[in-house]
């Protein structure tokens with residue numbers, strides 16, 4: 001896969017040192033935004049680290065501090081860039097940093113800004129989400145700081161947002177939710193702990209999943225499109241309101257662009273962003289095409305049938321799974337969770353997004369899926 005082109009993004013790519021497994025962060029990286037909140041981190045729930053990916057950190061986190069107050073009056077939310085065309089059109093939103101250690105989205109938005117992107121119609125919003133987790137992220141301890149207090153992508157039900165509960169992530173979600181709800185098209189840029197091929201998370205089939213698959217097919221990338229069952233731990237942003245209503249026009253997709261810190265992951269995020277912007281009419285197709293590097297591909301849809309959540313801290317994989325392996329035999333053991341054996345529930349079962357990160361009981365570790 002090609003390297004990220006252009007001087008602008010090239011500076012974010014480096015040959016990295018090997019990942020170390022400590023997770024205590026004692027120094028503040030200089031290129032992260034200033035603190036939004038001085039509250040100390042909450043007491044962490046017990047977590048296990050024995051599954052951590054050993055992937056090298058090839059990408060460099062861009063300095064995003066200059067984007068904090070770019071539009072201080074409207075929408076007046078820190079780290080929300082709003083670019084408006086005089087011509088009417090949809091509100092198209094690209095979000096980065098839902099998770100603080102997933103660099104590709106920040107690199108993609110920084111790339112678009114350095115390419116002087118301007119919408120030719122409608123509104124383009126470029127949003128850095130969990131900026132506090134990103135500020136704390138340290139390449140010496142890359143598995144840390146996926147979030148500060150809780151997973152930012154599990155707090156998006158109105159019940160949780162309107163509750164009295166408090167966390168750094170909830171404050172940010174409350175600041176952003178009305179703005180997110182105003183988007184007609186949302187691309188949420190993520191990456192994965194395991195070195196898996198890129199895939200598009202299209203959400204729950206009957207909850208907007210089919211229209212997200214249709215949008216992803218129009219983009220021509222990535223190869224794998226996944227409809228799933230959501231997360232037991234809480235609602236994701238792509239499942240909010242109109243995005244989850246099959247009869248509403250709004251569409252949201254979530255790109256898992258590759259392994260968190262691999263160089264190719266940034267290119268996938270950039271190419272998908274360009275294709276998304278061309279498809280939604282935000283930029284001229286020629287402008288996007290001249291900057292795209294990756295060819296389109298034959299796409300396949302996976303229907304996730306069930307998610308496997310960790311019951312204990314003793315969860316272990318029985319193979320070196322990266323994700324998207326197809327296991328031919330029903331009943332093949334793929335993981336052990338304490339005394340529990342996790343087996344494939346049917347023949348030709350696809351293993352989707354096995355976790356290679358720090359985890360806690362209750363967290364999704366793997367999904368089982370069928371090829372459609």
Ligand SMILES: [Zn+2]
Nearest residue numbers: 099102190191
């Ligand atoms: Zn993520």
